[in-house]
Amino acid sequence: MEQAPEQGAAPERKDRESPLDREFIKVIGHLGGEEAVKIVEALKRLGEVTDEVLANEVGIRINDVRKILLKLYEKGLISAIRVQDESTGWYIFLWRTQPDQVDTFIRSRRRKVLEKLKRRLSYEESRSFFRCDRCKGIYLSFDEAMERAFMCPGCGGPLRAIDNSKAVERIREIIKKLEAE
Ligand SMILES: [Zn+2]
Secondary structure (H helix, E strand, C coil): CCCCCCCCCCCCCHHHCCHHHHHHHHHHHHHHHHHHHHHHHHHHHHCCECHHHHHHHHCCCHHHHHHHHHHHHHCCCEEEEEEECCCCCCEEEEEEECHHHHHHHHHHHHHHHHHHHHHHHHHHHHCCEEEECCCCCCEEEHHHHHHCCCECCCCCCEEEECCCHHHHHHHHHHHHHHHHC
16 A cells, blocks of 8 residues: 555655745845744745744743744734634734745845835946045035035145046946846
8 A cells, every 4th residue: 555655754755946036035034044944944844833833842041932923923924813723712822934925035135125126226326426635524416515615624635526437337337237136
């Protein structure tokens, strides 16, 4: 008689990890460090469990476990369901992972970074700055420099335009890379 392949299989099998699982763990580690990875790996192994069971399993204080669970819950990376405990009648929360949310999470994070970079780019592109070679820490916008007839407010020497084309170029490159991902 043939045995079902899943029976008696080790609960944790690295060779079965999908790229999504690996990406999931990477994101978790980025957000919550080693402890979060430990917690999420235990959660994947155990299925739906309470924070108490989880804390016992990983040997991390329950308050820390809860903090990490809440953080990941807010990001939509794990979910929780409320159920009534049959013996006590109390409501308890069961936690479980949501690896399929990782894609959404990564995409929205990338979108936010891109928005920021584009704002920065248009700022750099639209503005020119002026400085004095002799006085440190004096930076003026075009309007400010013009008001002073392009003379340094510190020493009266000439103001020089700062070339920010390198910064602009670098921001453009990063944007291009992110958009291609
Ligand atoms: Zn000066």
